[in-house]
Amino acid sequence: MPANSAEPDAMVDVVLVKAGRTKIRYPAELLQDDGTRIVVRAPFAGTGVRDFGFVRFDPGDVFTEYYWRDRWYAVMEVRDPSGVLKGWYCDIARPATFSGTELVVEDLDLDLWRSADGTDVRRLDEDEFAESGLTETDPEAATAALAALDELESLARGGDFESLLSR
Numbered sequence: 001m002p003a004n005s006a007e008p009d010a011m012v013d014v015v016l017v018k019a020g021r022t023k024i025r026y027p028a029e030l031l032q033d034d035g036t037r038i039v040v041r042a043p044f045a046g047t048g049v050r051d052f053g054f055v056r057f058d059p060g061d062v063f064t065e066y067y068w069r070d071r072w073y074a075v076m077e078v079r080d081p082s083g084v085l086k087g088w089y090c091d092i093a094r095p096a097t098f099s100g101t102e103l104v105v106e107d108l109d110l111d112l113w114r115s116a117d118g119t120d121v122r123r124l125d126e127d128e129f130a131e132s133g134l135t136e137t138d139p140e141a142a143t144a145a146l147a148a149l150d151e152l153e154s155l156a157r158g159g160d161f162e163s164l165l166s167r
């Protein structure tokens with residue numbers, strides 16, 4: 001494990017940054033850090049119910065979150081309080097940074113949802129991504145973000161999605 005990260009079972013702060021500002025900060029339990037992939041678990045950090053129409057995040061839901069230092073996405077496995085899998089919510093983001101007890105991820109607006117049974121795979125927030133202006137301000141990041149979304153969608157539709165989380 002890298003010297004600049006917390007020991008497993010330690011509490012860390014997950015910091016989601018969007019457009020240069022902290023969008024949300026919440027505590028999470030560090031489950032694993034192999035130097036490339038960081039895995040944490042946290043209760044749903046939102047306030048109240050978040051109903052997307054195709055999935056609903058409720059207080060008590062548990063998120064096991066997978067972040068990579070070398071990939072442009074993060075994957076959140078979502079389970080209800082009794083452990084039933086709802087699915088995976090994927091954020092397209094710059095590679096994560098982890099220093100001390102702070103895990104920082106910069107959200108790039110694009111998202112992907114995959115239901116627990118794999119029958120519902122959908123790209124989300126492409127309009128927000130277009131409006132963000134990233135293609136003009138940082139074309140390399142925009143290209144990496146779109147490639148990451150395509151990669152995740154391919155894995156989600158091709159049936160090899162769960163193996164991504166066990167690598």
